[in-house]
Amino acid sequence: MEGPRLPPNGCTAELRTERLRLRAPTSADMSRVVALDTDPRVNRHSPSGTPTVAESRSSFRRTIVAWHRDGIGHWLVECDGCLAGVTGVRPIELDGDVYWNVYYRFSPETWGKGIASEALRAALAAARGHVAGRRFVVRTRPTNRAAITLAQAVGLTRSPRLDAGGFVTFAGD
Numbered sequence: 001m002e003g004p005r006l007p008p009n010g011c012t013a014e015l016r017t018e019r020l021r022l023r024a025p026t027s028a029d030m031s032r033v034v035a036l037d038t039d040p041r042v043n044r045h046s047p048s049g050t051p052t053v054a055e056s057r058s059s060f061r062r063t064i065v066a067w068h069r070d071g072i073g074h075w076l077v078e079c080d081g082c083l084a085g086v087t088g089v090r091p092i093e094l095d096g097d098v099y100w101n102v103y104y105r106f107s108p109e110t111w112g113k114g115i116a117s118e119a120l121r122a123a124l125a126a127a128r129g130h131v132a133g134r135r136f137v138v139r140t141r142p143t144n145r146a147a148i149t150l151a152q153a154v155g156l157t158r159s160p161r162l163d164a165g166g167f168v169t170f171a172g173d
Contacts, residue, residue, distance in 0.1 A: 012126055013067075015075065015122045015123070015126055016122075017118050017119065017121075017122050018118070019079055019115070019118060020077055020078065020079055020084070020115065020118055020119050020122070021077075021078045021079075022075035022076070022077050022078075022087070022119055022122055022123060023075055023076055023078070024067050024073065024075060024076075025060070025063055025064055025067070025073075025074070025075075025076050025086075026064070027064065029060075029076055029083075030057060030060055032076075032083045033056070033060050033063075033076070033083070033086065034053055034056045034057060034060065036083060036085065036086065036105065036107055037051060037056040037059065037060070037105070038050055038051060038052070038053060038056050039107075039108070041108045042105055042106075042107070042108065045140065045141045045143060045144035045147065047141065047166070063086075066090055070090070070091065071130065072088070072089060072126070072127060072130045073088050073089070073090060074086050074087065074088035074089075074090070074103055075087060075088045075119075075123055077106070077115070077119040079110065079115055083107065084106060084107055084109075084110045084115050084119070085104065085105055085106030085107055085110060085115070085116065085119065086103070086104070086105050086106075087102075087103060087104040087105075087106075087116070087119045087120050087123050088102075088103055088123050088127075089101060089102055089103065089123065089124070089127045089136070090103065091134075092137065094137060094162050094169075095161065095162060097135075098134065099134065099135050099136060099137040099171070100124075100127050100131075100134050100135070100136045100137070101137055101139070102120070102123075102124070102136050102137065102138045102151070102156075104116055104119075104120055104147075104150065106119075111146070116150055117150060117153045117154060120150065120154050121154055124136060124154060128173075133173075135171055135172065135173055136156060136171065136172055136173070137156075137159070137162060137169055137170065137171045138150075138151040138156055138169065138170045138171075139162070139167040139168070139169050140167060140168060140170075141166065141167065141168070142166075142168045148168070148170070151170040152170065154172075155172050155173075156170035156171055156172040157170060157171065157172055158170055159171035
């Protein structure tokens, strides 16, 4: 499956910020995304640990399918032509409501440079335009300070009523 052919209500497959290019993934991106996804440093707080290469490939294929199905998903984040990370949204049902489940995973080389917050702000703005009024959630382990700090930096606040399974939840518009 090459680049996304988005449905009529599809989201912008490419976004630009001052420093970044966010774009929908293609099958040609598999090796770069798998390298990021299987880096143990990136998975320090992942409940299931670092995925195998096979698990990462399968997840990446689902990411491409989600773009085709939903017209939105996880963008690849590039900075100076290099893969900096992945961020975006997918629908999730929690407590009887549908939210945008916010995802972000960035290369350790980008940490502390504001790249994640810049990319995430662009992704959330695009999602707001895709489905007006749908709220966002970030679910993470309470020990994942970086994820919590990023969620708060983009305006999400603690929502204990949505906590479950050892995750804390941050929500917002």
